[in-house]
Amino acid sequence: MERRAVTQAPATTTPSAGAPADAWSSGEAAALVGAELSGPADLPLTRLDTLDRADRATLAFIRDEKHAQKWASSEAGAAIVTRGVEVPGHDPDRRALLIVDDADHALIRLLERIAPAHVGPPPGVHPQATVDPTATLGEAVRVGAGARVGPGTTIGEGTVLHANCVIGARVTIGRACDVRAGVVIEDRCVLGDAVVIHPNAVIGADGFGYRPAPDGRGLVKIPHAGHVEIGDAVEIGAGAMIDRGKFGATIIGAGAKIDNLVQIAHNCRIGRSCVICGACGIAGSVTIGDGAVLGGGVGVRDNVTIGAGAQVGARSGVMDDIPAGEVWVGYPARPAKETMRIVAATGRLPKILKRLRGLGVDEGLDRD
Known part of the structure; x- marks a missing residue:
């Protein structure tokens, strides 16, 4: 990457949170993220976007060599780039690179400053909300139109309940939580502080448990007398069910x-700082250790344990325990290297069958 004209960004005054994008310059953006600036400091920047959708007023993003290859053909005026990534075709007389230790983290810092705040209900309890007289609301709690708060429930200081939330009886919600529109939190559930729950998630519905009736005619529902406990700073996506x-x-x-449309069944224990991507389905009594990651659409059978720091590839089907720190993929899920060997071998089967037939060893082989 061309490194001439690289300077430490000047300590300019950066726009405040929510400032209009047309107030930004390449120098201001560099100062905000603590970047070295390779190029002009006075380029006007009005938007953030990807390299392939950029114009001259766009600040783009380069995390690795693959993205760097798009810089020469992009119209972007500036880009945040991870230190050490070579960017072919950079002309520091015309365009700017903001060089940082980690482009992903720098982008997060920038987005935190410019992303508009979520618009919530006004202070207090909306006239169309219903709060049981025995419920306790902390200071600065906001309750939106159509929301309902059940008897004996406690809502912590600064928590926001958006429109049409339904909070059951004897629920405990901590401080500074953000419960978005249409969320349902059933009786006796407990939320820590700073929990964010996105629209239409349901916390505390009955588990899916049935047994055959003694007379063999139909099914008997298993009562679920427990509850859900959610720790501090958990984020739960739209339409998720716990x-x-x-x-x-x-x-x-x-x-x-926890991403959108995730199903977590009864008596699961999800560890600290786990990441569970969209459309995962986790059956009952599963234990997932701290820091584990499940890719999108993973299915996990009941009563298995996924160890701390383990990773499971998207669309995998977990049928057995996964040791801590291992990477498993496939259906059924196996250690990643084993799955890749199986996939590679499967791809060679047509050639192997052809050779066997050429040797006259074709008895029982499917010719379709």
């Missing part, structure tokens, strides 16, 4: 991030 325990609690550890 079922209450049969007895005891379904537990979501502090800092866990």
Whole structure:
């Protein structure tokens, strides 16, 4: 990457949070993220976007060599780039690179400053909300139109309940939580501080448990007398479902991030800072260790354990315990290297069959 004209960004005054994008310059953006600036400091920047959708007023993003190859053909005026990534075709007389230790983290810092705040209900309890007289609301709690708060429930200081939330009886919600529109939190569930729940998630519905009726005619529902406990700083995506325990609690550890449309069944124990991507389905009594990551659409059978720091590839089907720190993929899931060997071998089967037939060893082989 061309490194001439690289300077430490001047300590200019950066736009405040929510400032209009047309107030930004390449120098201001560099100062905000602590970047070295390779190029002009006075380029006007009005938007953030990808390299292939950029114009001259765009600040783009280069995290690795693959993205760097697009710089020469992009119209972007400036880009945040990870230090050490070579950027072919950079002309520091015309365009600017903001060189940082980690482009992903720098972009997060920038987005935190410019992303508009989510618009919530006004202070207080909306006239069309219903709060049971025995419920306790902390200071600065906001309750939106159509929301309902059940008897004996406690809502912590600064928490926001958006429109049409339904909070059951004897629920405990901590401080500074953000419960978005249409969320349902059933009876006796417990939320820590700074929990974010996106629209239409359901916390504490009955688990899916049935047994054949003694007379063999139909099914008998298993009551679920437990609850859900959610730790501090957990974020739960839109439409996610977390079922209450049969007895005891379904537990979501502090800092866990759960994507949209995830199903977590009764009595699961999800560790701290786990990442569970969209459309995962986790059956009952599964234990997932701290820091584990499940890719999109993973299915996990009941009563298995996924160890701390393990990673499971998208669309995998987990049928057995996964040791801590291992990477598993496939259906059924196996250690990643084993799965890749199986996939590679499967791809060679047509050639192997052809050779066998050429040797006259074709008895029982499917010719279709």
